[in-house]
Amino acid sequence: MTNLDGKTAFSLHIETGTDSGDAVPAAVLAQILTSAQRSFELIGVHVEGRTIQQRARISATTRSRFQLVCRLPVPGCYAVPIELGGNDLLAEHITAAMDVFKKITGGITRRDSDAINKAMPDVSLRHRVLEAIRGMTPRADAKWSLKLWDAANVEFGEFNTESDSAIRAAIVPADEQAQSQVVTGYLTNINFTNRIVTIFYPPTKREMDCVYDDAVEDLLIENRRDLIQVTGLIVLDDAGTPKKITNVNDIRELDLSPLLVDTIKVGKLMLRAKQSITLEPATDETKQLVCVTHAELGIDAFARTRDALVSELNEQMGMLWQEYALAQDDALDGMAIKMKQALLAAFSEVAHGA
Helix, strand or coil: CECCCCCEEEEEEEECCCCCCCCCCHHHHHHHHHHHHHHHHHHHHHHCCCCCCCCCCCCHHHHHHCCEEECCCECCCEEEEEEECCCCCCHHHHHHHHHHHHHHHHHHHHCCHHHHHHHCCCHHHHHHHHHHHHCCCCCCCCCCEEEEEECCCCEEEEECCCHHHHHHHHHCCHHHHHHCEEEEEEEEEEECCCCEEEEEECCCCEEEEEEECHHHHHHHHHCCCCEEEEEEEEEECCCCCEEEEEEEEEEEECCCCCEEEEEEEECCEEEEEEEEEEECCEECCCCCCEEEEEHHHCEEEEECCHHHHHHHHHHHHHHHHHHHHCCCHHHCCHHHHHHHHHHHHHEEECCCCC
């Protein structure tokens, strides 16, 4: 689609669900725009009929041609108009790139892996594009969502807290996901030639080699933190402890940033915090579990990843609400009554969509 100036364009509508919806954190905006730019550069390689090199280096010419240009945000919400196309970009390539982007975005929105595959048949390049678009999606505990509109004001995609799993499903087959495990360790070495990243694994106090595919290398370059999480197939030694990871399909920085709780959703139950509650994630002594606690509310949740922790927290809060907040006082002892009072003071139950 084109705008009034004849430029191929679309817009990003970042929705926070708050009264201050016309403002977003700079980090969120930067993350979305950087990931969108990376997506179009990779799509540009595809529509120009080129192949990606092993290290996923994109030529300066392609970067220049497929650059995104931001216009002034639209008043009343945080909508960022974006134009596609730099110098010497052919009109048919602009149209093709936008078509691929819309088809992939629509496939993610509908959780339609077949549509995504058809939009870009090259598996290696498609996985890189999906990983780039993944950077435009909110994490499990994020308070924002992203809608994409074309220049005719027709919505063609939406990224929310469920989009990450849809992208993962399109990248990693279900059987491989089921067999994959997450290991957390300290990054000690990267061997780009042999595609091996080495981590120090705290439970065994030994180094562990992790063999990754070309398509994962971009993630490794972006996440060169000390403590990273590697997802893949675990190879055990004779004692039954992990010694190696093969088929690495994800590499992420361990995210221990504060977790803000304002809404709990589990099944048909929805709780809304009367005042936002901030939990501070921390690792256990093995560094393999991410944990949050809140003694007064009875929260003691842990999981391998932050996303899994958010899910576990919701499940645990749902259980606590049913077992304590909704229980009769005569069925509870003194400590349990205090927990009930704390839960009722912190949350109120609301209907879905309220």
